[in-house]
Amino acid sequence: MKPVxxxxxxxxxxxxxxxxxxxQGWALRLTDILPFPDPLPPGASFTRADLADGLSIARLAEGxxxxxxxxxxxxxxxxxEVARPNLDGLYHIYEAARREGARVLFASSNHSIGFHERGxxxxxxxxxxxxxxxxxxxxxxxxxGRLYWDKHGVENVNLRIxxxxxxxxxxxxxxxxxxxxxxxxxxxxxxxAPRAGHCVIWACSANPASFWGRDHRDRIxxxxxDTAETFRAEVGHIVSTDAVEERxxxxxxxxxxxxRATPSPRDPFALD
Ligand SMILES: NC(=O)c1ccc[n+]([C@@H]2O[C@H](COP(=O)([O-])OP(=O)(O)OC[C@H]3O[C@@H](n4cnc5c(N)ncnc54)[C@H](O)[C@@H]3O)[C@@H](O)[C@H]2O)c1
Numbered sequence: 001m002k003p004v005x006x007x008x009x010x011x012x013x014x015x016x017x018x019x020x021x022x023x024q025g026w027a028l029r030l031t032d033i034l035p036f037p038d039p040l041p042p043g044a045s046f047t048r049a050d051l052a053d054g055l056s057i058a059r060l061a062e063g064x065x066x067x068x069x070x071x072x073x074x075x076x077x078x079x080x081e082v083a084r085p086n087l088d089g090l091y092h093i094y095e096a097a098r099r100e101g102a103r104v105l106f107a108s109s110n111h112s113i114g115f116h117e118r119g120x121x122x123x124x125x126x127x128x129x130x131x132x133x134x135x136x137x138x139x140x141x142x143x144x145g146r147l148y149w150d151k152h153g154v155e156n157v158n159l160r161i162x163x164x165x166x167x168x169x170x171x172x173x174x175x176x177x178x179x180x181x182x183x184x185x186x187x188x189x190x191x192x193a194p195r196a197g198h199c200v201i202w203a204c205s206a207n208p209a210s211f212w213g214r215d216h217r218d219r220i221x222x223x224x225x226d227t228a229e230t231f232r233a234e235v236g237h238i239v240s241t242d243a244v245e246e247r248x249x250x251x252x253x254x255x256x257x258x259x260r261a262t263p264s265p266r267d268p269f270a271l272d
Contacts, residue, residue, distance in 0.1 A: 002065030003027040004191065005102075007051065007072075007093070010034045013107065013164055013183065014070050018044060020184040031060055032071060051089025061096035066191045069093050069141075070107040076132040076253050086137035094148045097156075104156040105190050108142050108200075110176060111135030112160065114250020116211075118175075122249075124160070124200040124215035131250035142200060149198035157190040157220065160212075162204035168231045170238040172251045175209040179226035186222050193220035211249050 004021070008014045009030035015038055022028055022041030030036055030046040040046060049056040051071050061067060072085040090106075097104045114131030116122055130136040138160075145156035162176030164183055178186075182205045190196065199216030205226040217223065239246060244255040 001026065002102075003029055003063060004066045004068060005029045005031065005061050005064045006068045006070065007031050008070030008074075008107070009046065010036050011070060011074065016180045017068070017070070017184060017187060020180075021187065024188065029060055029064065050085075051092060052084045054088075054092040054095065057089075057092040058096045058099065061093075061100050061102060064100055064102050066103045066105065067093055067097055068105045068107075068187060068191075073134060073137070076111075076134045076256055079133045082133045082137050086134070087140060090137075090141050090144055094144055094154065097154050098148060098152050102154075103191065103196060104145065104148075104154065105187060106141050106145060106156060106158045108158045108160045109135060109138040110160055110162050110211075111250050111253050112138040112142065114248055114254050116249050117247060118211060118249055120211070120249075121213045122211060123213045124202060131248065131253040132256065135250065135253065145198055155196045156198055157196050158198075158200045159186060159190070159203040160200060160215075162202070162212075164203070168228045168235050170240075171236050172239075174228045174232055174236060175207055175211050176204055176249075177207060177228035177231075178204045178224075182224040182226050185225070189220045189222035196220060 004026050006028055009018055010032035018030055019041045022044050028044040030044055031049050033050050036046040072089055073082050111131050112135045113129050114135050115129035128139040130139050142158045145158055148154035162178050163173045164178040168177040199219050201215045201217050202212035204210055206224040207228040242255045244258050245252050248254040
């Protein structure tokens with residue numbers, strides 16, 4: 001198996017994935033703009049680099065069979081803060097993948113569709129309804145994957161991650177939670193599947209309260225094994241007092257800097 005490049009290695013998910021994937025015998029090239037804070041897993045190397053530096057990304061990707069792209073701004077920030085790492089950086093990742101013939105796994109987000117209402121069950125081909133510049137950058141990333149597959153045959157698996165934390169911390173996460181174990185199995189399946197093409201997967205555990213329906217998981221042979229339901233008694237009562245936050249799938253990202261008049265209980269334009 002060719003080496004695998006993991007961006008965002010020093011972040012929460014990178015630090016969970018690096019040892020788990022190294023334990024499977026993968027040769028990992030880890031990179032981040034910040035130092036890697038843990039002992040290096042066996043068979044892994046670490047190089048500090050900025051995603052905005054295309055030459056460094058191209059060098060890091062040389063000879064790699066897959067790029068796990070978890071680096072960049074991972075929360076709601078201003079447009080100028082998001083643009084360089086998440087837009088320019090993504091372009092550098094895809095150009096490197098094209099040169100190497102590598103498959104890209106893109107850590108996309110539910111915030112690319114956050115303004116869908118919670119009552120809807122969405123399939124993966126639903127309309128993008130980003131709830132922030134961050135969510136917009138994830139929609140851009142998924143469309144970048146569409147372009148590079150259609151035009152250059154670069155395979156890519158877009159993981160529309162819900163909430164990937166050690167455990168759910170509020171009622172919304174009973175719908176959106178993804179366990180670290182399910183994430184590791186998802187990444188493994190997405191890298192090792194014989195063919196992927198361009199696919200989009202709802203990256204959440206087997207949550208009965210999920211907002212999400214059909215996707216391309218059968219193509220890579222992944223099914224989640226954990227469930228947020230185990231935590232219902234612990235967190236099911238934890239809701240906010242903000243009507244906008246509670247109404248939309250993206251939660252607090254939808255209400256941040258919201259400047260419309262508070263919507264009525266039923267939005268007549270919900271299906272626009
Ligand atoms: N954790 C979740 O629940 C969740 C949900 C949806 C999507 N995601 C996505 O998954 C990925 C990982 O999430 P996370 O929770 O580990 O986030 P994180 O913020 O902990 O990790 C992101 C890493 O990217 C690095 N980074 C930022 N700017 C960079 C730059 N210019 N060059 C190189 N590296 C840079 C940061 O230093 C950080 O270590 C992110 O892309 C995030 O958007 C995560």
